Amino acid sequence: MNNSKLSRTGLYIVIFLVSLAVIYPLYVLFLIAFSPVRYTLDARYPLQYPGGLTLTNLLTAFKGFNLVGPALRSIETAFLVGAIALVIGIPAAYGLSKLPRRQANTITTLLFLVNMLPAIVIAIPISAQFISAHLYNTVPGLALAQELVVLPLSVFLLLGAFDSIPRDLEYQARVDGAGLLRTVYLILVPLAKAGVVSTFLLAWMMSWDEFTFAVILSPINPTLPIVIYENITRGNILASSAFALILTLPVVVMTMLLQRYLKGEFLAGGLNG
């Protein structure tokens, strides 16, 4: 009994420490954004608690910097990336679900290999191609490039969603006379609704955070992560804290809501076949 009580205390200590470590960097972001500058950046040893709360930092940042441009840019790109993930991913996942296991696994591995090719290796030659194709510094161009980061995982999630639909339903629809495309888009996709929507949201989130392609392919009209980076390197910490807040809030909310889909089973189980 003593043993179990000790391990119980140990458990709660670990939980407490890990929770602190998880929150601390976000807490620092909160402090820098909402605490007067003399307690945070202009102080050599900043206060660990809010010396005061003020909106001045945010207001100065919003007044002095173009916030709407990069935010719109990020939003447009993210939506396009999510849409392309579905347009390419749904047929691909359906095709994979029809293939024998071994072939499907090979192709899925190929897609994940794509994910592994370093973004910076691809971004530099692509930027030269995009310039001549008039895609440099455009939303469609950036979305097409960011899709590389997103596609393998999207196909994988959609495959899992399609696999969970009982085969009988599909055969029933085909027997009832529905053509192949109708079956896929009007019957299977609605049944896999949860998977489709979470794929879209995951793709959206990953594009929202994406940095490497954005910094190389869209420098003149940047997305939010690039603006944050630029402001950090120029020493404009307050502005970057304001932008960081805007970048982070939607995603933190979404991550918490999506966390049941990020559980290991979806990621690891499928690959094990």
Add this chain to the structure above:
Amino acid sequence: MKEKYIPFLFLLPALLYVAYFSFYPTASAVYQSFQTPHAHFVLSNYKGLLYFGLSEAILNTLFLSAGALAIQFAVAFVVSSVLIREFRGKSVFTALFVIPFGVATVVAGFSFSNIFATTGGYANSLLRIFGLPPLNWYSSWGMDMLTIMVSDSWKNTPIVALILLAGMTSISPEIYKAAALDGAGPLRRFIHITLPNLKGYIAIALVIRGVSEFNIFALPLILVGYRPVFLTTMTYEFYSTTASVYYSYAAATVLLAFVLAFSLLVIKMRENH
């Protein structure tokens, strides 16, 4: 006959997309790494890179990846051992723990550059509260590496923990009970039961995280700039100074080579088991 090819037809958009936006630029980058304005197949770009510290970049990248993976797996094992049990507030802790996964890398870089500073900063201010002397978090190569490893692990440990957790839930608790009855202590149970059963999951997490560690880009860029040099920051540094864009292709090719070698290594090891 037609039925057999239909799945591949559905896969076609995805495969075409991957071929054009991933394989073709990669091949282009490798090809151009052997070019200069005057010659077509020379090694002078690589020789130039060696002069600028390519071997250091390789060593730094390898060391950082190894260290970051070690930290992430160590902490992930601890956290997943916690999450496998039932306790009050488990769902809150799970939701909290996943948040760093959703925070953009740039934002993490922002926070950690304010936490870890050469003089002052939040970490040093914490140390002062506990009566400890402040540290220069960039005072040496080792400190630089440690700072980047810790910042990187904050964001990436959750995904490793989730994968390991998925694996742990698949191990039946009966085995543990039997081993405990036979007199095996917790450490022996971990080494002889948990680890072997998790091999597949560890391999997957290793591949996903390992490749991402080789590609680490935004964090070192924000925290240390171009020194200590990594393969990705070296590529970007030469890309952004237009006089030496061919050097960046060479650096990108070296990075690609390491990523491929690492993936093949892990896949081979998994097959052998």
Add this chain to the structure above:
Amino acid sequence: MNCYGTQKAASRSVLAVGVVIVIIIAAIAGYFVLTNLGHASTTSRVNIKFYESLAPSEAAYFQGTIIPQFESQYPNVNVTLVNLPSASQVATDVEALEKGNDVGASLVGIDNLVVGELIYGNYLMNLTPIISTMEPSGLIQSAVNMINYENQVYKAVYFIPFRSNIPLVFYSKTAFQNAGITSPPATYTELLQDAQKLKAAGYSGPVMFQGHGGASTPTELYQWMVQFGGNPFLFNDSGDVEAFQFLWNLSSYFSPEYIHGYWGSYVGLAQGTYQILDYQWPYVYNLLTTNASLGMTNQTLGVYPGPAGPVNDNHLLGGDVLVIPKGVSDLTQIEEFANFLLGAQAQRETLINLSWVAVNSAAYQNLPANFSAVGTALEQAVNTGVFLRNPTPWITQWNSLADDAWTKIIVDHASYSQIQSILNAENQQLYEYLASNYNSTVAQQYEQNAYKPISVS
């Protein structure tokens, strides 16, 4: 497995997420509409994009004061400032726009450091035909010399200096008093002695340097090497070697912050992290003295041209030049804007408010009585002598090698006896680079000291 139940719960949380997204988009769209209500764009307005790379305070001043002044004088022209993160990015983007035939109506302000690349790549319009409408009547001597140099070397004019930038040395008067130093160091020997005195008085890392790498470090090294009498491009002539040897000695007194030092480092001077900032661009003077939480004043903050090198006391003339990419539209409006930027009004305002060294001599008339100490320092620096870096297209390669030398000699602290051989190796590298990427003539000219700093005093 309760498929249906899981699906229902999943649908609900997914719906919640969807609602959150819609709310965010509606909020941003609403904000966008509200802030753009006043900007009715008619087709008769010309939209000029002005590409530059400015510090945040400078960009804010441009957008808040300079551009509105121009737009009120020329009501049918709209100017958008495109503020890019670095000078190299400006060059890259101009090249990208040219290659994609997307130039439109653009005026570009680019660091004189990288303009050589654009000239060599043939991306710039020859300004000779229109220079009479662009060039104001009274350019300061260094700007005139620059244009003469262009005519001599390129047989054309591709750029016009529009803001100059001269580095100055900033120091904490309080700290100097505490250490018993009565006046800032006039020579480098005195600088070393003062650093020792400051250290003895308890200031452990008194000297700050722009040591982060990128473009800042090679730029600063360039001036140091010239003041020791060397041609910085060569790396290994006697002046260059002596400069590095001196820095090797001085580095014992560097603040640990120096590895992060760049053109935006100045806060440490107010916080007491370092006591003498050698060097930094003059715009930080206003930032240090007007920021209440930093709390520096004329009494506590000192600024002056800096210690004189063993051979000369000349200063690097950095700063930006105006160029027009080939194939722009609306050239008349672009000329109007360029003329405005070079005119007395704009030049005077940026001189007073941003400490930009004006190229228009009319800007120096009737300066306010309290035109700060920094103005005096700038004048002294200009009068002593200024030089320009030779605008070659391969200067960024030189930057990378200078960075490499800095890392090996100072950051990694190679032994003193290795300094000469490291610099010899850099020289060799640049020679080989020129031979394989340009031609042997350029390489030989380089070795024979053809690319010297351009003296403009």
